[in-house]
Amino acid sequence: MTPLVQIMDVYKNYGPVRALNGVSLDVFKGEVVCIIGPSGSGKSTMLRCINNLEKISRGLIKVDGEIIGYKLVDGMLHELSDKLASRQRSKIGMVFQQFNLFPHKTVIENLIEGPTHVKGTKQQKARDTAAKLLNQVGLNEKAHSYPNQLSGGQQQRVAIARALAMEPELMLFDEPTSALDPELVGEVLQVMRGLANSGHTMIVVTHEIGFAREVADRIVFMDDGMIVEEGIAKELLADPKHTRTQNFLTAVRA
Amino acid sequence: MSSIVKQSSDDAFKDKYHYPIATKFRYGRYLAAAIILFIAILIVHAFVVGKIDWGVVREYLFARSILTGIVNTVVLTIISMFLGISFGLIAALMRGSSNLVVRNTALFYIFFFRSVPVLLQLLIWYNLALIFPTIAIPGLFSIPMTEVATPFVAAVLAFGISQGAYTSEVIRSGLLSVDRGQAEAAKSLGMTKGQTLRRIIIPQAMRVIVPPVGNETIGMVKYTSLASIIQYREIIYSAQTIYFANAQVIELLFVCAFWYLVVVSILSFGQMHIERYYNRSSRDTAKGETKK
Ligand SMILES: Nc1ncnc2c1ncn2[C@@H]1O[C@H](COP(=O)(O)OP(=O)(O)OP(=O)(O)O)[C@@H](O)[C@H]1O
Ligand SMILES: [Mg+2]
Numbered sequence: 001m002t003p004l005v006q007i008m009d010v011y012k013n014y015g016p017v018r019a020l021n022g023v024s025l026d027v028f029k030g031e032v033v034c035i036i037g038p039s040g041s042g043k044s045t046m047l048r049c050i051n052n053l054e055k056i057s058r059g060l061i062k063v064d065g066e067i068i069g070y071k072l073v074d075g076m077l078h079e080l081s082d083k084l085a086s087r088q089r090s091k092i093g094m095v096f097q098q099f100n101l102f103p104h105k106t107v108i109e110n111l112i113e114g115p116t117h118v119k120g121t122k123q124q125k126a127r128d129t130a131a132k133l134l135n136q137v138g139l140n141e142k143a144h145s146y147p148n149q150l151s152g153g154q155q156q157r158v159a160i161a162r163a164l165a166m167e168p169e170l171m172l173f174d175e176p177t178s179a180l181d182p183e184l185v186g187e188v189l190q191v192m193r194g195l196a197n198s199g200h201t202m203i204v205v206t207h208e209i210g211f212a213r214e215v216a217d218r219i220v221f222m223d224d225g226m227i228v229e230e231g232i233a234k235e236l237l238a239d240p241k242h243t244r245t246q247n248f249l250t251a252v253r254a
Numbered sequence: 255m256s257s258i259v260k261q262s263s264d265d266a267f268k269d270k271y272h273y274p275i276a277t278k279f280r281y282g283r284y285l286a287a288a289i290i291l292f293i294a295i296l297i298v299h300a301f302v303v304g305k306i307d308w309g310v311v312r313e314y315l316f317a318r319s320i321l322t323g324i325v326n327t328v329v330l331t332i333i334s335m336f337l338g339i340s341f342g343l344i345a346a347l348m349r350g351s352s353n354l355v356v357r358n359t360a361l362f363y364i365f366f367f368r369s370v371p372v373l374l375q376l377l378i379w380y381n382l383a384l385i386f387p388t389i390a391i392p393g394l395f396s397i398p399m400t401e402v403a404t405p406f407v408a409a410v411l412a413f414g415i416s417q418g419a420y421t422s423e424v425i426r427s428g429l430l431s432v433d434r435g436q437a438e439a440a441k442s443l444g445m446t447k448g449q450t451l452r453r454i455i456i457p458q459a460m461r462v463i464v465p466p467v468g469n470e471t472i473g474m475v476k477y478t479s480l481a482s483i484i485q486y487r488e489i490i491y492s493a494q495t496i497y498f499a500n501a502q503v504i505e506l507l508f509v510c511a512f513w514y515l516v517v518v519s520i521l522s523f524g525q526m527h528i529e530r531y532y533n534r535s536s537r538d539t540a541k542g543e544t545k546k
Contacts, residue, residue: 051442053438053441053442082446082447083446086441086444086445086446087444088444089441089442089443089444090443090444091444092442093442094438094439094442096435096438096439098433098435100433100435100436100438100439101439102436102439102440102454102458103458104457104458104532104534113443113445113453114443114444114445117445117449117453118443118444118445118449119444146534159439162443163442163443166443166444
């Protein structure tokens with residue numbers, strides 16, 4: 001079985017800064033992979049490269065067999081047109097630390113924006129799907145609220161529903177609970193747990209080690225733009241091989 | 255704890271601490287009112303005893319050429335602003351381009367048309383016939399410049415193009431005011447650059463863009479009077495034509511002032527409503543919860 005996501009020797013430079021320094025990783029369909037690591041280790045960068053919010057400097061990323069952001073012609077990579085690049089992104093859902101809901105649109109409008117304007121779904125059908133998703137994240141009574149009338153936890157649940165409305169084959173989460181007050185973290189993790197259990201393929205950057213242990217199939221530890229260590233979640237957390245991993249885990253558990 | 259609750263419901267306790275609050279006497283307010291009233295009386299008195307013929311003001315208020323003049327003023331304002339906002343948007347987008355040539359072209363446009371006075375631009379557009387007698391693409395068509403560069407066309411070009419240079423800065427700051435995460439969220443849903451701009455960025459930028467563009471529109475209503483010097487028949491030109499004949503100068507200028515007040519009032523009202531629309535999602539004004 002070929003992996004859904006194939007990251008092959010990827011480098012990403014920001015001027016002199018090497019944010020990714022030769023990263024390789026495979027993620028299979030239905031897998032939940034959590035990425036942990038210290039600040040500045042390149043976790044967000046890797047996620048953003050997977051859905052082409054950032055262009056990689058070297059290497060190759062494939063999702064569902066398609067090269068992300070480029071087309072291979074006669075042994076040369078040619079940048080995709082805006083339209084084709086957008087089509088690739090539409091198949092990958094992303095949830096941001098800062099939610100990034102559209103503040104000028106109501107919750108339901110946020111949810112149908114992608115389906116109606118990107119996929120060409122009919123209004124009514126998109127609204128029905130959106131209502132189901134709101135129910136799934138426990139927010140049906142908020143359909144006509146504006147984002148700034150919601151708590152952080154509610155906003156993040158809407159953001160997850162908005163990404164799901166596109167029926168993506170892959171969901172990316174960049175520290176989805178880091179901007180939340182502690183008492184609101186649980187409700188968001190609960191929704192994500194549900195997604196993991198229903199077979200979604202997820203890559204989650206998180207500092208919630210407990211969540212990672214419970215939900216992740218695999219954990220990847222990054223440092224300095226490289227993958228230092230990866231393994232079965234429970235094994236890696238119980239018995240990290242690298243001193244850097246050990247130090248990081250000691251620090252976050254303290 | 256329970257003793258505090260008991261105390262505050264105790265009347266004796268209440269009486270002890272509940273003093274009436276004296277109304278503050280606002281000397282400043284009364285003084286200002288007195289001064290303003292005095293000045294107002296002076297001004298009204300001056301105009302009553304002054305040699306102004308209110309009958310003439312009334313007579314010309316709805317005169318045909320005055321009405322045509324104010325309509326022409328409004329038409330010129332609307333078309334110039336439309337052109338200005340269009341050019342402004344294009345220049346603002348060009349300034350944000352990653353293409354060096356495109357970016358610098360926009361910068362030059364803004365620099366040039368902000369530097370040359372509008373009055374001068376009016377005269378130049380109007381007098382283009384002096385250097386280019388005809389507009390022609392050989393073999394296709396050829397038109398005498400005097401037919402193209404009418405007062406109206408010259409005025410629209412001068413006002414629209416120079417307004418665009420100013421408006422581009424307003425639009426640019428509006429676009430920059432929208433959080434970068436918004437564009438990323440839109441992209442991650444698979445929206446193209448154009449869709450992101452139209453559906454996500456511009457609607458949010460409008461909150462920042464509308465107030466200054468509203469002010470500029472109101473400014474434009476008055477700027478258009480400059481076009482009288484190239485014989486565009488806006489309201490001041492019409493009034494002048496009349497008072498050159500009948501010498502009722504002040505009366506006709508008052509008529510103009512009246513109509514400017516009417517137009518600006520309508521525009522201010524419109525601006526207020528547009529601003530309210532684009533602020534609808536703010537927590538304090540939104541009715542999202544109660545909307546069906
Ligand atoms: N747009 C950018 N321009 C320049 N440098 C950047 C940019 N984005 C990230 N970097 C740098 O790349 C490196 C990796 O950043 P990244 O955001 O991927 O880290 P991270 O692991 O997500 O950290 P955190 O846990 O703080 O979110 C950092 O050194 C960062 O300063
Ligand atoms: Mg990050």
